[in-house]
Amino acid sequence: MTETLPPTGWSRRAVIAGAGGLLLPTGLATPALAQQNADRIILGMTQEPVQYNPLLYVNAGTENVPEACLFDALWDMDDSGNFIPNLAVAVPSAENGGISGGGLVWKIVLKPGVTWSDGQPFTARDVEFTYQTIMNPGVAVRSRGGFDLIKSFRIVDDLHIEIELSRAFVPFLWAWQNMHIVPRHILAGEANINTAAFNTRPIGTGPFTLRSRTAGSHAIYERNPNYHRGPAKVRQFIHKIVPDQLVLYGQARTGEVDYMALAGVPNDRWEEAGRIADRDLLIMNSPNVQFIYFNCGKPMFADPKVRRALYVACEMQKSIDDVYFGTYQRTLSYLSPSHWAYNSALVDETPNPELAGRLLDEAGWTMGPDNVRAKNGEKLRFTMSTTAGNPSRQATQALFQQNWKRIGVEMEIRNMPASVVWGEYTTRSQFDTLLVAWDPTVGLDPDYTARSHSQQIPVKTGLGSNYTQYANPEVDRLLELGVTQTATADRKATYARIQEILLQEVPFAPQGATRQAHLKKKPLLGPKANSYVTDITWNVQDWGWA
């Protein structure tokens, strides 16, 4: 111990000053990290990927990063809404002979000469294994949508596949776009893929390989020199995790990270961020729409009139303007207004407290002496839940609470930690109402079967994500029709009608399409908004410095 003490004759102050002086040249004074390295890109996000297996992850947006860096799908979606080939030579279509038999037979040709990053060749067997893994009941894949319709999967040779579907399913392209191919030679021998070592030490065909990962801090990816679309433009790609949004924003401003993505610049700082000289503020339309979810299984919300009344009483546009600083885009359906299938004929009825009051009167909920409506002795009083600790959502709830109070409805806010509120409380439909932002379930296809078909209520049928327990035979019929129609105009008409019914019956009341603002250094080229995917690294192989 004694040797670390300062020699006698030195005052404590002198020692501290001396130590401070020694530290200065080591980089505390000049932020070394802020210097740009032409061979490296640092991407900053607030959430950390934990699952590197592209079939198993659930946290899209965050876990899309390792997926895009390490793996490839048969085809991708570009920023103008077109499928572009990746591991397949071409995207199957009726014109190129890839789709035949009335949409039932799909022929896929794979790119020759592609290898996994450990040098093994990529073949049709890997695609077949990926399909088998997705359908394996023992594997916790995030979606089987579309794959469950495969009647037969035939390998013609190493590069040719023929798939037959049991019924036509137009979003089948989305199903494959959403599921990246995993290596058979590594995973086939695994007894339990859910816990395989591969899930943290992945091998893929993608533009990068995983060099190291420091939990809670960052992951380092190295360029894959043999990448089949040509080597990436930078040698190293670092995915850095900074849980606090404001701290990450600070690092993006000082240049400690080159690109700040999810969860984006805080809504109240967009203007300020847009004025920073050598930075670009990218506005990202996301496929997520924020809703009020009504639990139609509760007697109070069984009557569509009550749900519609509650919806029209809300100051939706005001909530976007004042709480989200106008950064969200008002939408009247489960799709963002920029989506090709969005029904632009829908009319915004909010806010209309008079209409709301009338609808509630008609539904039999009459104003009581305590200014709370009641019917058969039961008061119109319920709870609303969302993730605790999200100030913008709390403010939105407070505004709706005030809107409803004026029409004689009492709402109590009961927020919980994310893992609790989005657990069984949601999936077993235990809530009264929720404030939630969700995307369509089959890529960006307008199909909304999983969230609104009466056979998709998990608490009743054991599958799906129709947590509002909404059931309408006409909507069921239209949803079943929509996935079989191949002409875009027909599909547009079908989904327009679905959106119209949903806005009349309001199982979920749309507030706005969420948007994020990302901040990147000007010389960093490549990052591009793509409103068709949740993945901001969808074209990561093209990222590089000017």
Added chain:
Amino acid sequence: MSGGVTSAASRRLAQRFLTHRLAVFGALVVVLLCAAALFAPVIAPHDPVELDTSLRFMAPFQRGTYPLGTDEIGRDTLSRLLFGGRVSLTVGLVAMLTTVLTGAAIGVVAGYLGGWVDALLMRFVDTMLCFPQVFLLLVIAAFVPPTLLSMSLIIGLTSWMEVSRIVRSEVQHLREQDFILAARALGASSGRIMFQELLPNTAAPILVAATLKVASAVLMESYISYLGYGVQPPLASWGNMLTNAQGYFDTVPWLAVLPGVLITLTVMGFNFLGDGLRDALDPRLTLNR
């Protein structure tokens, strides 16, 4: 004892307390804050949950109807501070009382009885101390529906361990003293010795610990509210006002400063008060200020 002696003793106590200037200041602050919280419905210029988003982020002293400005969704800051004080002070005081009562009782019993009772109780304390308090709080809070009382009790019941340790060591030292031997010789029961002889003599460290607990309980409330188990929005507490303000700290600092100042004042007030009470109550201390 006759009434005359008691009143003389309390007069002396009051005298000693009143000469302690900081203590008087502390007491004043505490009384003022409690009164403000108590009379919040009368004093507050607005409903604390009434929002007007067109008036958000108004700075203090801009408009007479909003003397301390408005928050991020246009609610009156003064009204929220007043009503938030009710929540924060209730949590602080109830949690402190729970802490002190539980901690002191366990500490006295363990310290005086010793032996296996002491060993058992102290191992229980060790076990409780093993878990980080926030974790413990969240586990209990997950099973108990959040109300003001349940939250205060939970905070109190997860933070009494330090008090019990302090009291125990004090009692171990005191029980060998002559006045306890005398009490024992007179045939006093264990209960009487513990709670009428020993406990009053440990008042000084207990009071100091208690004042500190008020502060930590106020902050603890904000943690669990942030995690979703405490006060639900739009109800205000100083803790959640502080938490909500953190996103605007560099642009709208007063939103954080105002509840921060009140928490600081509360903590300081209780500390000075506790200091003064200890000095006044401690018969061994000669007053020299």
